[in-house]
Amino acid sequence: MARVSIGLTVNGQAVSAEVEPRMTLADFLRDELGLTGTKLGCEHGVCGACTVLIDGAAVRSCLMLAVQAEGADVLTIEGLSHNGLHPVQEAYWEHHGLQCGFCTPGMVLTAYAFLQERPDPSDEEIREALAGNLCRCTGYQNIVVAVRAAAEKLAGAR
Amino acid sequence: MTLQVLPRGKWLGARVKRVEDPRFLTGEAKYLADITLPGTVHVAFVRSPHGHARIRRIDTATAKEMPGVLAVFTADDVAPLPPLASGLPVEGLKPTPQPVLAKEKVRFVGEAIAAVVAESRYLAEDAAEQVTVDYEPLPAVVDAQRAMQPDAPTLHEELGSNIVYQKTTTLGDIEGAFAQADHVFRRRLHTNRFVAAPMETRGCISVYERASGHLTFYSSTQMPHMLRLFLALFLGIPEHKVRVISPEVGGGFGQKMTIYPEEVVVAYLGKVLGRPVKWVEDRRENLAAATHAKEQIIELEAAVRSDGRILGLKARLIGDGGAYSFNTASALIEPLAGAGLIPGVYDIQHYQHEVIAVCTNKSPVGAYRAVGWTAAQTARELFFDEIARELDLDPAELRRRNVISSEQFPYTTCTGMVYDSGTYRESLERALELVGYGELRRRQAELRQQGRYLGVGISLYVEPTAWGSEIALQAGFPFPSHDNATVTIDPSGKVRVAVSVHSHGQGHETTLAQVAAEILGVSIEDVVVEHGDTDRAPWGMGTYASRSAVIGGGMVALAAQEVRQKVLRVASRLLEVAPEDLDIQDGTVFVKGAPDRSLSMFQVAFAAYLDNRTRAEGEEPLLSATKFYDPRATYSNGCIVTVCEVDIETGLVRLDRIVAVEDCGTMLNPMIVEGQVMGAIAQGIGGALYEQITYDESGQLMTDTFVNYLLPGAAEVPPLTIEHLESPSPVTIGGIKGIGEGGLLATPASVAGAVLDALAPFDVHIERLPLTPERIVEAVGHS
Known part of the structure; x- marks a missing residue:
């Protein structure tokens, strides 16, 4: 299959590559760039494990082709923090907001993007914001608590 | 130090943050799909689109010629591999071996026919x-009931019937109980088929080194050593040349304790092709071909006195086993385990059960959190609610009149379970108090006047935990079940704990380190827990059936205790005092009453390995011990109460809140206990309201994505209140009981009970779960 050249920014670094047009962005990040923190849980856009940020917005990298990311600024879980944990990650840790960890990168990035838009959310808004990310271990309650705590941490840091 | 009571100082019982979390939070953790070895080739399976069909011919010629294709294997190419059968046979269960790739016939949609590499x-x-x-x-x-009829299509023609097991057992004086009854009630419940659906699907990588004949097999499995044994037997590779590595595992819930046909095929492909062969399941494959769970048809009949006392029960449990009973008696696990727990927390000594296992054209059944017990609990609790309504008795009061009281422990059930201790009645009362039960009933009556329907559901449960040999026998599965831990202090004084129980979210790296740190008197930062690699961990059965806290905690405590004695012996020679006069705290060994006479763990360990004078004749330099533990049977308990409101026009259920009072004996880490309970409750909500695997009449799978198989999300799970009661087990090390399954055992009954309580004015009768809006609207319409 003919390959296509793409150029994009991933976690602050310029990346150029030749990819098959049918390759998903998730597979590109994982298999071509080795960024395996992005997980695949359903590959049909429901579970949210593959969530990454594109130009600041949370998107499902399994539903997008790598070629569609041409010129985009992509943030994956690997790029969220370079020294220690980001306050959102810290909050998930402190409040036991993860168990098996598989949904966690998507959950953390979804919460991160949400809190940028809505720095002081109610619990109901948090639950709504997380509605597109499935977790099979935690029952969500500690994740809600963690996101609320992260909001407080981020507010304190401002 | 006796281990009946574990020391509870800085670590044990504390809400210690999980030491494993940072690597998950940063995305550095490596799951199966994240591992890529040089030269890896990839497998896609060709799967049956038919529920039942004869295979006339398979044409692989075109596929083999395609670019990048190394091989296409069908049944004929894997002829040396034996079909999968029950590794541990149960008397009376007819064998239905499953070929690793279908041969002659396919018996469910998704059955693997060919492997393309x-x-x-x-x-x-x-x-x-x-x-x-x-x-x-x-x-x-x-x-399943259609499959029992003589004219039904037969899956395994050689058996002449789809019924693979049928047995009636009578316990106590069942006829006498029914003769004394004022009322006899009956209820049938067909529980839904639902699935574990771990966020990480199955997967494996086979790496075979031809020169040495060594197989390294990576698999997303809950039981690495059992998989090693069976791969060695199936592939004919000596077991000492097989290594199984289970990397990070993204949830299992029982689905990953099966040894699957795909694993055996991929292992074999690696051996034949001589290149790393990798298979990662996609979600459709997971929903179609990983084990299903929990579908039973349960008919109950109760002999009841007019005061609400249940005198006796008759039960008929039909397990819908799917196409093959291919692994650890899989067609039987649902109804057999369920039958044992039908009496549950209630004092009922006269009981008759008929257990039937049937094959149907569906994916085979396997374990899923509270296997068998979820369906049994749901059927019995919903039945008791109905009996209470018939007798015009409060459902809480009916339970009070029948529940086993604390004075009765140890209590032997008619099914042979020995309940060691617990807080059955107390958990009921506490849960009712927390939820504000009296006020809720008043509010319910008020709202009904306004045409609003509030419901309260009570599910009072006992949970067999600590799956060792004794409880396995008591639950009807007479197989050994035990595990090992090796605790070692290295020459520099750091602690390594290697365990055969496997963590796939449960947090063993924290809880088991807490046990070791407490007993050895060191900081948790100086302890590392290793698991999931058969070359590093001692032999054992793995993680399932709420066993890892009890068995893992117990075996680590035993091994750490022995290592502690070794440390004290070495230090006693260095400090010239008796070992009994020494203590260890914060990594320092010191003389009791004279803390300035002390040595660091580094000094003691260094001397133990490298200073021969610290060793008496015949003693070993290694500060290491390996201990096994096979605990006595212990039982956790609790009560889950759900409050909901039902919109009778749309059939929508809005969960208001869920209160869970649980008792798992001594807690290693309450934060982790709560996490287990909350996660299991969410799965139970799914089972009560959303999740169902469905097939059409032709055997076509109708639920093959997360668009049509619905998992609860954050918006569907209401606020959860968890409270702990703590009655330490008198029979296990430290009094620990397990906690893994109670939430899923009891929540479907609690949630469904709340919905049916809300609909009580309509006198609805519902025999099927989940309680979807369609079913609710239809039931209300028919009332």
């Missing part, structure tokens, strides 16, 4: 589409 998964899938199979479709049977 190519340079990439994309190319493997391209080629898999070009494998053509000529099928002769056969009539299918997807209902």
